[in-house]
Amino acid sequence: MDPNAVLQVGQERCDVLVNAKASDPEAVLSELITNPSQESADAIRNLCTDLLPDLEGAALGFPDGVFGVGVHDPRAEEPSIGPGTYRAYPGTEGCSISVYAGSGALIGEYDASAPVVIATDAGRVDSSQCYSWFRS
Incomplete structure (x- = not known):
């Protein structure tokens, strides 16, 4: 080259x-x-x-999609993010994120109006129409 x-x-x-x-x-x-x-x-x-x-x-943020929370398991189907407080890229209409426990139970559903805390007991998140999430 x-x-x-x-x-x-x-x-x-x-x-x-x-x-x-x-x-x-x-x-x-x-x-x-x-x-x-x-x-x-x-x-x-x-x-x-x-x-x-x-x-x-x-490197600490994540785009829309499905992500595991915590230590990345190479056999897992989805990439992993760390627990923490995240906020969505501003001005994204229809943005939603669902946070699930390790058992698969829904912990909560949120929009981009406020930062979202993804606690250590979360097992998975699913973000849609948010574009990206920043670590706060």
């Missing part, structure tokens, strides 16, 4: 992320959560290091 082309692609990715952050500070974090890529991570680590806190924050 041409090193100049790699550098140019990385710089273009940085420009997109920096511009997104300038217009909406949480947009870059949400983008990194919903569209994680090694190219973006490499660009941030090497070319736009001011976005490192966003990259680190994205």
Whole structure:
């Protein structure tokens, strides 16, 4: 690969992320959560290091989908998230998250109007139409 082309692609990715952050500070974090890529991570680590806190924050968040809670079991069907307090990307209509106990019993259903606490006794979460959840 041409090193100049790699550098140019990385710089273009940085420009997109920096511009997104300038217009909406949480947009870059949400983008990194919903569209994680090694190219973006490499660009941030090497070319736009001011976005490192966003990259680190994205690693703690999660997009829509079904997630186990707690230690990741490689045999599990879904990826895992850590217990904690999360808030949804703002302005997402129809956003909902359901939190289930390890037994499968519903603990609660929530919308994006307030942060959601996912406790250590939760076994699974199911998020729909929220785009992304940030660790608070």
